[in-house]
Amino acid sequence: MSDVRRIDYTGEGLSEAELAPTPFQQVRRWLDDAAARSEARGDVPEPYALSVATVDADGTPNVRTVLMRLFDETGPAFLTNTSSTKGSELAGNSRVAASLTWPAMFRAIRFRGSAELLDRDVVTAYFGSRPWGSRISAWASQQSQPVASRAELEQAYETYAARWPDRGNVDDVPVPDFWGGYRIRCDEVEFWGGRSNRLHDRLVFTRVTEGTLDDVNAWTVSRRQP
Numbered sequence: 050m051s052d053v054r055r056i057d058y059t060g061e062g063l064s065e066a067e068l069a070p071t072p073f074q075q076v077r078r079w080l081d082d083a084a085a086r087s088e089a090r091g092d093v094p095e096p097y098a099l100s101v102a103t104v105d106a107d108g109t110p111n112v113r114t115v116l117m118r119l120f121d122e123t124g125p126a127f128l129t130n131t132s133s134t135k136g137s138e139l140a141g142n143s144r145v146a147a148s149l150t151w152p153a154m155f156r157a158i159r160f161r162g163s164a165e166l167l168d169r170d171v172v173t174a175y176f177g178s179r180p181w182g183s184r185i186s187a188w189a190s191q192q193s194q195p196v197a198s199r200a201e202l203e204q205a206y207e208t209y210a211a212r213w214p215d216r217g218n219v220d221d222v223p224v225p226d227f228w229g230g231y232r233i234r235c236d237e238v239e240f241w242g243g244r245s246n247r248l249h250d251r252l253v254f255t256r257v258t259e260g261t262l263d264d265v266n267a268w269t270v271s272r273r274q275p
């Protein structure tokens with residue numbers, strides 16, 4: 050294909066000497082860098098955009114992009130309609146892969162592990178922090194299900210908006226029973242740094258025992274060829 054546009058990756062990569070002692074600390078460093086870059090240059094428009102891959106009952110993979118709304122020593126987490134396709138697939142097979150990708154920075158992070166439901170109190174607290182319109186949309190959208198038209202979706206929104214008007218309170222809109230979230234309990238976290246001539250860096254934390262993402266004894270580090 051002669052019309053393929055080729056870009057030489059001019060990132061700084063990542064060496065073992067620069068790598069943080071735990072995956073949590075390294076993810077935190079790169080997240081902070083991405084957020085700062087988004088503010089300063091605007092070429093990382095959604096630094097927390099997380100691609101999440103699941104498999105259906107036939108083993109066919111599915112991938113979609115959500116927002117990583119929570120991240121701590123227990124792993125990355127996202128919120129969603131648990132009756133959606135991703136929710137149904139995770140109920141059948143909890144194994145999951147996810148990635149954060151920042152092309153402008155020539156960086157990516159890959160997570161592999163199992164998804165588990167977030168505690169209800171965490172879900173409730175986060176739901177209350179959402180803008181009123183987003184809380185209404187959670188009720189209006191039967192996520193992943195067919196809809197006849199845009200007008201039908203907007204009518205559902207207006208119906209719920211009239212039921213629960215915006216009074217400026219966190220409890221103006223109740224939390225749907227079908228709305229929740231998932232934490233990824235990681236077995237592997239890979240840091241990819243793009244370099245010239247496709248000689249990229251791939252440093253991988255692999256779990257060797259129980260422990261959080263910030264437990265240095267729970268992980269071993271290896272380098273993979275690009």
